[in-house]
Amino acid sequence: MAEKEFLAFDTTSISSYSELIKFAKYGKNKEGDHLPQINLALLYGEVSRLPVYFRKLTGNTADVSLMRNLMLDIDFLDMKKLNFVMDRGFYSEKNINDLMKHHHKFLIGIRCGLKIARKHLDEVRGEKLTSWENYNDDVGLYAMSFTDEWNYREEQPRTGKCICDKRRVYVHVYFNDQRCTDERLSFAKYLTCLQDELKSGKKAEGHLRDYDKYFVVSETPKKGLHIVPKGDAIREHQRDFGYFVLLSNGVKDPEEAIKLYRVRDLIEKAFANLKERLDMRRMSASSSENFEGKLFVQFLALIYLSYIKKQMDENGLYKKYTMQTLLDDLDIIELYQQSGKAHHLSEITKKEITKKQMALYDAMGVAIPK
Known part of the structure; x- marks a missing residue:
């Protein structure tokens, strides 16, 4: 594996019918199954296009808590510096500080509402970003990049002393016209759904907060039910439609950054292979030992499938x-x-x-x- 290869890191949930697997817990299921689940973390090479690491996790483990153990686990790669690509579910100030502490490079998606993202997003929102000179035809996006400073903090374990420093980072801001249109349409349909539920009196438990967030509802004997949308709240929610932001301490160019970030598609396809082709969408095992063995065999099978896919791509065999x-x-x-x-x-x-x-x-x- 090359020193400069970026490694995509992500997790998926595997539902389980078995009550004998101690790792099976109820958690945030990414496919909406109402079953106990085991979470599986996978590290995938951008150049090699092969899985290099997997780890089982309890079903209630949050993505954001995984980075510390990941860096302890992957010593076997025998590489002093690693390069990670991660989605925004892994973002936290602690994770960024830990990556910097170990001298690893990273490219990570971050929420538009974060201070470091909002500062640059508000500066270029609208025509400044979406002018023609910022459009990149190769990636189909408008893009601008900024150099910023990260407030690095490291607490020394023995003395408890906190080391504070400024570290250089790059903030890449993107706008996608089609994504903006799709998000606006989806949100409009959702608001219509909320309004219809209010009119019918059949409120959905999962929507209770949004009724109050987006509508003012009043009722009088003469006028009956009166529903008024909260325009400011709706516009506030819509203002980030189509925008997304990447943060990196190693990738300066916005085109390179988005192409690397899209490498995560490889890991999504790997998860799809595990669940569909290798039949791991819902696992049933008679014991924890049986589950461990099946998981290991499936990981080996995934290596073979990933290699075959890579060779098929490179040799044009999918035609x-x-x-x-x-x-x-x-x-x-x-x-x-x-x-x-x-x-x-x-x-x-x-x-x-x-x-x-x-x-x-x-x-x-x-x-x-x-």
Whole structure:
């Protein structure tokens, strides 16, 4: 693995029917299942496009609390400096300070409401950001970048003394027209839903706070029910639609930053492979030991699937194959071997492995069986 390779880090939740797995707890389920879950953390290489680390977590573990243990766990990589790509669920001042303390580089999404983001966002909001010279056609976004200072704090464990310093960071601000339109439309539909629920008197428990936040509701014997939208609250919520912000201590260029941040799509596809192709959406295990073994085998399988996908991408094989049809073409080749005896291939391939199969072995970088 190259020293400069960025590592995408994320988590997913795996629901479980089993009551025997001690890690299965109720938590924030990313797929809306009302089941106990195990959280799985995964580290994925941007260049190698392979998973390099996984860790099981209790189902009620929050993303923001994981960074400290991650940095302790990954000593096996034997790299003094690492580069992380993370979404905003991992952001906290403590996590940023810990990454800086260990001299790691990071690229992380942050909320638009954070002080360091708001300062620059308010400065360029509107036409200043969305003027043509700030549009990047390669990434399809308007973008501007700023150099800022991070208030670094480190508490020494023995003395309790706090070291305070200024560290340079880069703030990348983006605007996406399509995302803005989609968010406005989605929010408009949500407000209409809230209004309809108020009119019908059938309030949803999960919407109680938003009724008061976005509407003034009054009722009189003569005029009946009167619902007035709170324009200021609605506009305040809408003002960040289409905008998003990245923070980094190593990536200066906004185009490079967003391309690296989109590497997280690889890890999303890895989670999809785990849940769909490897059947881990909902796990059932007879014991914790059984669960541990299954999880380890699935991680090994994910490495193979990730490698096959990478080779298919690089060799243009998706024009002719899906991953399943490619595996089906190779699955009929079977090798038999007994201890102390020479191996032999299955009957179907005794004459010759086809040219098509030989080309697939070559594309995968695997020696053709003989």
